[in-house]
Every structure is written in structure tokens, then in C-alpha cells.
Amino acid sequence: MTAGPVDLTVNFLSPVEPTDLVKQSLPFSYFVLSAAPNDGKSHSVQIYSDISAEWVSGDDSLTVNWTTTTGSVVTHQVQLEQQTLFGEVSDRIQQGSAFYSTPSVTGLTYQTGQDEVVRAQFINSGKLLNTKDTQFRAVSDDWPVFALSHDLGTIxxxxxxxxxxIGHIRDPAVQYIIANGALQNRSLYFWSQFSSVQDAISSFLGDYSNALSRAQTFDSKVQTDAxxxxxxxxxxxxxxVRQAFGATEITVSKTTSGSFDTSDVMMFMKEISSDGNVNTVDVIFPAWPIFLYTNPTLGKYLLLPxxxxxxxxxxxxxWSVHDMGASYPKALGHNDGNDEPMPVEESGNMLIMTLSYIQKTNDQSLITSYFNLLDQWTQFLISDSLIPANQISTDDFAGSLANQTNLAIKGIYGDDSSWGLSYNMFADKLLGTNVFPQSVYDMQTAWYSTVANSLGVPLDTRHTYTKSDWEIWTSAIVSSNTVRDLFITAVRNYAADGKSSQPLARIADAAVCHNGAECICSKCDCAYHRWSK
Known part of the structure; x- marks a missing residue:
């Protein structure tokens, strides 16, 4: 950003640390600022930033309180006065605290208080008052903010x-059902190394230069490979990358003595922007390749719950359960068996992910520990999947349908006029099972380019919309680089066109949202609109 003769550079870094469970489980991001003159002259520079209490609730009418601690690190901490354990409002956790911290250095000042008052203080004097507002109140009552100012001097x-x-910590993080209906509270993995939030924050801040170096190395590898x-x-x-990892949390349980059990690691994933389910099998499934690529053990930790x-x-x-719970972070299972019914979809997904993990790592523990379950799901697929009954697949927003080809593919139809993205054939290539002859891949490849639109290829004949995840999977199995690039470029253009409020939405519809007309779904609550959000 430019402020007259001075340029301000702001860097945001949310580290992805797939091979370090402690660092990957730290729920913090870096917010890094530097200034430089753009006219070759010297200038006096002060910078300001704040967060508001909106960080800690989905309901701005609720009361919050806060503290500011000083020492080697200055930390603003804010939280709801009355917290709801494992509770959410509008996808916002109603538990835990937000932390805004920086090392205590020369020129640092801080202040808490009403947004207009605190910001005016900095604008008028270039520094803050090192004062603490103690009038705890609702998030929207004079909008309390928690500010930091750095005087950089003459540069x-x-x-x-x-x-x-900047980050948000809650403990316990996840509630998990174990044998006999008992409930287990699980904590984020980083607690096994740090005894306090302050220790974790100090370590995180002090690790910035190393974290940046690791991030650059990781990014370089991803860039080169992709x-x-x-x-x-x-x-x-x-x-x-960030979208996949940002939805996950790595947890541990405690032993009977109260210490953290690092031999009991489970990873949980939130289904975001739809219904908030926990560890939805068909949401883990499209993300599965990134875990195989970065650290297959993380995939195992996702399957273990x-x-x-x-x-x-x-x-x-x-058959396999659809998810571990209807509302994150309550992983309470479905003892009544009334989870969203995707019997072929989820059973096939679990088998495919398990086998691909074993092929990648040669770790056979999932088979040895859960052979009876894997066999049970396999026998179900043998009896049910060749001609699947009327049921939903992972594309449940599209409704149920009998004899879905993609479901039949999971287990190994008669309408010659129907077609769809046969993305599940990706597993045939991933696992090297060679169930389908090359002629099938060639036939599919030739067909896709005849039905493509500006966003690639529709999901199936029933609809005009498509899904970014399944387009990428399909691109991986076609036998023509030209057709492969048709899919890839369509997804890239959709993500970059500026017409969606989401960074990379799963669903796109060329007929509705990308023809320059108003999206008709913005006026209703149809399945398409809910999922496209």
C-alpha cells in the first residue's frame, strides 16, 4: 500500500507444516509489516493495526471481555463472557479466545477501547496510550478494538x-464419541509441547524467519511439481493448499494421569459452507490427494476417527458412516444410523483411501486393525453396487438417482443418452487396479470436449453446473493433454474471474452465474444456492 512518499508492505503467512504436528496444529497466522520510502528521501513512519471483538462470536449482541498482558510480548486477548462448549453460531465457534500479539520493542504502544476513539488517537498523535478499556460489553456496543502501534522512526x-x-485457541477442541457412548474431550496437538498459550505465542513469533524459509521451500516444491x-x-x-489444510485440526487425547497422549492422534476436518459435518467421508475424499502428496500419515489421522x-x-x-457428527466440533457419530445415506459412496471412498495409503506408505496397520470393517464394506459393495439403488452420492445437492455410473464405478447402467463426469475412475489410476480398459478412458476423453462450456464440463446431463474438485480429478485421467488443460484452465479461470465471493468455490454454473445476469438463486434457498455459497 502507498501512503504518499512511503510504501507499506503487508505479508500474511498461515504456515502449512504437514510434517510437523506441533507446528501444523498451532492455530496462528503471521501478519508482517515493513515500510520503505518511494522517493529516495527519509520519512518519519508510524503504523497501526487492530482486531475487533468480532473475532470471537457469530452473534455481535453477546458480551465479551478482554485482557492485555505486557512483558517480552504484548498480547491482547478477547473472549465471550459466557461461552458455549463446542457450540457454534453461523459457523463461528462460541468458545475460546482470540489472541493478537507482537514482541515488545522500542516504539511499540497499545490500547483497547471503542474503535473510533482508538483509531482517532493514533491518527492524531501517531501513537497509542498504553491504556486498557475495562468496560466490558457486547461486541457491537461501541465496537471494542485491540490495537497495536509501531513507531518505526525516521526511515x-x-x-x-x-x-x-493472530489466532484463536480453544481447549478442549473436539468432543469425540468412544466406546459405550462415552464422550472424550480432545485437545489440539500443540498442547503436548507448550504449557501455556503465552509460551506457544512466544515460540511462534520467534520462529517467523524460519517459518518463512520453510514456507518458501514448501511453496517452491509445490510450484515445481505442479x-x-x-x-x-x-x-x-x-x-x-491452504484451503485444504485450513479446514483441519490435529488433536490428542489425555491419559488417565492427565498428560497428553501423543500416541493417540486424530485429525478432524470441518465441512464448511454447507452443513458443518465432522470428517465427512466424501469431503475428505476429494482432498485426499494433497495428504498423500504432503504427508500420507495425516490422511491416516483423518480416517482414524x-x-x-x-x-x-x-x-x-x-455400510460406512457418512460423517463423524452433524455439527463440528462435536464428533458424536450416528448411533441411530440416520446419517446422510451414501452407502456406496462412502464405503467405496473408505476402501479406496485405505488402499492408497497403504500403497504409499507400506503401513498396513489400518488393514490389520480394521479388517472386519473393511471386509464388511467390501461385501456390501459386492452385493449392492453393480446396479446401485436409488440413493445420493457425494453430489447430494443434485438429488438421488438410481443406477449412477459413478457409484457403480466405486464397486467394481442402461440409459444411452445420459452422461456425467466419471471422476471416480481416478481411483482406478491412483490404485493401479486397471479395472477399466484404456478404450474407456479414450472414449470419455473424446466426449468431454463436445459438451464443454466456459466452466469446463457439466457434472451430468441433469444440470448445467459443475464442480471444481471433480473437474480436476477428471483432468487427471483423460488421455489427451488438450482435454486435460480444458478442465484445468476452466477451473483456474473460474477461481480468478472475480465473480464469486469465495476463494475457490466447489460449484460453478455457467448458465446461471456467469452469463452476466443476476444470480436468480440469491433470492431463494434452493440446494444450488446453498452449496454454491
């Missing part, structure tokens, strides 16, 4: 980075 060149951390396909594909992968729960015998159906 003649680019300044060293001013490092700020660019072997195309520049457009590399762009999609770069955008997808599902395996462990079903191994207790509390889930009554013969």
Missing part, C-alpha cells in the same frame, strides 16, 4: 519486518 530504506501473530502439468494447474494447487468409532459397533448400518 531511509526498507525497514526490518514488524511481526504480529508446473510440470501447467502454469494454470500450479495456480490452482497454490490456492488449494471414522474407523475407531465404527469399530466400537455403535453404528448400526452395514
Amino acid at each position: 531511509s530504506a526498507a525497514t526490518p519486518p514488524v511481526v504480529v501473530s 508446473s510440470a502439468i501447467s502454469a494454470d494447474y500450479a495456480s490452482i494447487v497454490a490456492l488449494s 471414522l474407523f475407531e468409532y465404527q469399530a466400537t459397533g455403535q453404528y448400526p448400518n452395514k
